[in-house]
Amino acid sequence: MTRLRNQTGPPSRHLSEQIQSIDPLAEGNKGYALIKALYPICRSITGNGLRQSLRLLQDTVPLVLHEVPSGTEVFDWTVPKEWNIRDAYIKNEVGERVIDFQRSNLHVLNYSIPVRRKMALTELRSHLFTSPETPDWIPYRTSYYREAWGFCMTQRQLERMQEGEYEVCIDSTLEPGHLSYGEYRIQGATDDEVLISCHSCHPSLCNDNLSGMVMAARLARLLEAVSLRHSYRFLWAPGTIGSITWLALNEPVLSRIKHGVVLSCVNAEVDRAVEHVLRHSGHDFKMLEFTPYGYDERQYCSPGINLPVGSFMRTPNGCYAQYHTSADDLTFVTPSALGESLLLLLRIIQVLEENGCYMNLNPKCEPQLGRRGLYRQMGGVTHAAAREMAMLWILNLSDGEHDLLDIAFRSGIPFDQISQAAYLLREAGLLGPVLE
Amino acid sequence: MTRLRNQTGPPSRHLSEQIQSIDPLAEGNKGYALIKALYPICRSITGNGLRQSLRLLQDTVPLVLHEVPSGTEVFDWTVPKEWNIRDAYIKNEVGERVIDFQRSNLHVLNYSIPVRRKMALTELRSHLFTSPETPDWIPYRTSYYREAWGFCMTQRQLERMQEGEYEVCIDSTLEPGHLSYGEYRIQGATDDEVLISCHSCHPSLCNDNLSGMVMAARLARLLEAVSLRHSYRFLWAPGTIGSITWLALNEPVLSRIKHGVVLSCVNAEVDRAVEHVLRHSGHDFKMLEFTPYGYDERQYCSPGINLPVGSFMRTPNGCYAQYHTSADDLTFVTPSALGESLLLLLRIIQVLEENGCYMNLNPKCEPQLGRRGLYRQMGGVTHAAAREMAMLWILNLSDGEHDLLDIAFRSGIPFDQISQAAYLLREAGLLGPVLE
């Protein structure tokens, strides 16, 4: 079910070198180009739009495409029928398309059953959805689990519609088929897994969810090229039903998942890793408490599954006006923000990769660092050099109870400095791993 | 020793309905009328004034009157002799009563032994008590455990007294008798008890303690009419010696007491219940840390007793100028404040009644609420409805470790909404009780 990297041995490049060498803006530009290609496609929780999108991602990363039949029972849910759509419109009495799916796929209530009728505006109104507080934007609405049909439009469009008869057409199908999702796994030195998941079911919406889909693909491509301690599993799946389906089909795998990130938030050690990296990033940030109304972390963190999965978002869902409207378009995401987010994600992964718990092998008093070339020889100066401070903190706290991330938090020293100092101490034989 | 409700079966009315239907101001008016009737009576820790006051409360609630003989040993203490008083005064040389017990029973040092003498003002002074910083108010003073006599008066009264001889009379008795207290118990579905206690020994003082005595009686009357999970025990007893006496005589009962409120403060789960209700009440409030210098919670919470009893006060004792003076009179309490406090108490009791710890019976991913009619069918909207959020929080945290009150605190959702959502989830078979 998963695909291994097509290479003879593991790559020898270190993640820290990879982080040093990437150009965030160049990465952001590549990501933006991919978002542009994906934007026009009408995705849903099943169907050809979703399938085609996953195939487009295969140019960046050779993900495996899974197809799960409609009717498959997944925990309390059932995989629904597959939905496809070719066209949809509302025509006025003179035959003009006043609402046209070809202009924006948001115009159709996602998962609308087929309809082809003439009806008066009075009757039609109960099938029309607008967002009156942002009258120039088309809202995004869905009806996956109750059969319905409808059109979304701007408030201004609605106001321009005059009484009279309209021709309504939704040329869709809702039939037994498959739910599609993409999966890509990088084998690391151990089978302990980091799960990186993003939902992939939204149609023409850029920040939510194209940025996540694309960043996950770029991240996978970068991680593929470096030696890793953990294995990494990437999932591109429709929201809710997709993660539930994957969880139901993969229960034996779950015990291997040590950390998870829904591309936005974070939990458990991941929480601490993300908080630490953000704190030293110079960006404003907020650690949001877990709430059960997020994305797929709702499923990963349900009490019977309980994976240490968080989410990572620049702006939380529902906290920006453009959320779930046509204004979340290609002007709402930028190459530079995409590149910065990618870099933050790499630094978070660096913490997951390099964190560990060590024992001070010379625990009685400080070892004489000076004769090992690890300490300045001139005494009396006011402040220790940063590297020396990092080493003293590590030696003092490495009693088997504190990992390097604990030490970074406690000391206020950035994780990468702590990690480098720990490397020097290990090389000098002063620090040894704690066997768990 | 306790009296059961005179009815055939338990009442079927729900507490939440009772809360919806009461008119706080009407309740406050009834309470105020009772305070007015009790105000003129000279209460003390024993005696006819206390006895008569408890009998007056019987019009509201059929409390049992207990009489414990003087000399009874109660832990480290002994029930004192019974004190009664008919009259007291200081007459000047022309026979005018310059201080007259008939005008205010606060004029006598409570528990004064009988005295009938003539003496010069110089000699009399050591028996006179005033409050110089509030020169128009009579202070309230007592001497229960050392035989003494004295008069309390305003500073202005003292200043008007000229040198010369005065006739002093305290027509009191201090003889073997009884200590009286009132008790009323409502049997609920279980024997787990909530203790609601108030001290009843203060003479003409309205906020401290008449408001507590009367609110306890009104509360008992309202609770009597609804179906309850806990049993409720109400105590009207003199401060310190009364609660000590009750505790000493009722040790076997103590293990049944799960929560307690001295009408003001709160502890243990009660603490959390009170804090939660106050937080959502729109009133300014302060959770005061327990201190050992309060009212009878000092006794209930002593280390060898250690009941989870808190206290509930609108204004803590000693934090208002009128405390323990004649200014704590009928103008210092209002029907509207009494009614509001009663409503807050009912809401606190609602939390105690409805709180519980449940298990999510469908713990792997979220259950599909939509097909059970518990979730909107239209997707894509920015914010979940309040009821849906409450259900998601409950499902996520109901792992047997968190009770509904925990979930209310964690989510920031008022307890009654959480409680209602939990009811719906139980009805849908998605939530089951944790057997303790």
Add this chain to the structure above:
Amino acid sequence: MTRLRNQTGPPSRHLSEQIQSIDPLAEGNKGYALIKALYPICRSITGNGLRQSLRLLQDTVPLVLHEVPSGTEVFDWTVPKEWNIRDAYIKNEVGERVIDFQRSNLHVLNYSIPVRRKMALTELRSHLFTSPETPDWIPYRTSYYREAWGFCMTQRQLERMQEGEYEVCIDSTLEPGHLSYGEYRIQGATDDEVLISCHSCHPSLCNDNLSGMVMAARLARLLEAVSLRHSYRFLWAPGTIGSITWLALNEPVLSRIKHGVVLSCVNAEVDRAVEHVLRHSGHDFKMLEFTPYGYDERQYCSPGINLPVGSFMRTPNGCYAQYHTSADDLTFVTPSALGESLLLLLRIIQVLEENGCYMNLNPKCEPQLGRRGLYRQMGGVTHAAAREMAMLWILNLSDGEHDLLDIAFRSGIPFDQISQAAYLLREAGLLGPVLE
């Protein structure tokens, strides 16, 4: 290895009486006089200057002088050769001493190997150290573990030196010898020890370290005269290598050390004791988190030693401009500050001596304090007297889980009032010790 007080029986004076009776300013004056006598001596981590300083302290307290041979292995370190110095200078071409060790012993890089050469300023420069940001102060520099030589001088002195040839002389020796340290132990009623340690290796620097050396000596003299529960061990030893040497030679003793103070900071119970005393002292203070870059607490608290040792400083090292420069001179310390610090230390020791965990022997309700003369007899007053409040807090919290220091923190009452109230309750038979 330790010296007992030369007396027949233990002193009967109480520490609290000692604290009442001392005159802080008189103590400060005695300390200041001793600092003045020690100031001109050139101390280092070994050598005659250190030895002579310890002998001078013997006038205040009969400390034992220990001599540990060069080459002794102490954990990861080796006791270095002994360094002594008679003279040092830089002469210009006309034979004037432009830098003269006789004017300030800070002018020589501490532990400089002998040198006697003529050299051009160009060549000499790499051996000259200044502090450009404080151009009138001589910095203090050392090179204990790498053989080197050098001169420290003010930036202005360096700027005045003209190009040309200079005669350089350091008349020092670095030869096998001894490391000296002083130790003094007061036997208390138990063998549980409090370790009070200060480093003694700095040359003409007053706040760091002469104030610590001298305060430790004055403190030892005051404690010697009172009855004590703990035994007290004082150490005057060179920084780092001195504490490491003492620890390596005294491992069997370590389990007896219950508290420790490096004259500045504090840990474990000591932490709480110091925080409490400072909070009630009226001084501004900061509890600094432990960092591994302090003084000898770095060694005492290393994970393989892990003693509960903190440090106590008025101003932390490195947080004042004068630190490790010639400006830390006799004008930088004052008798009044020395006296105040001594008093604070005594109060901290009082907490260590008097703290304890007790059981309320009358745990069911409050005992009747009034009939034991421990409670006012007049009731109704607004606020309890401070002593009564202290007794109520102690009775309520003395369940075997809270010691007196916990009760002082929880109640906000100064420790000495809690301690006195606990004494009264013990005398009345209401409080008994918890046997551990």
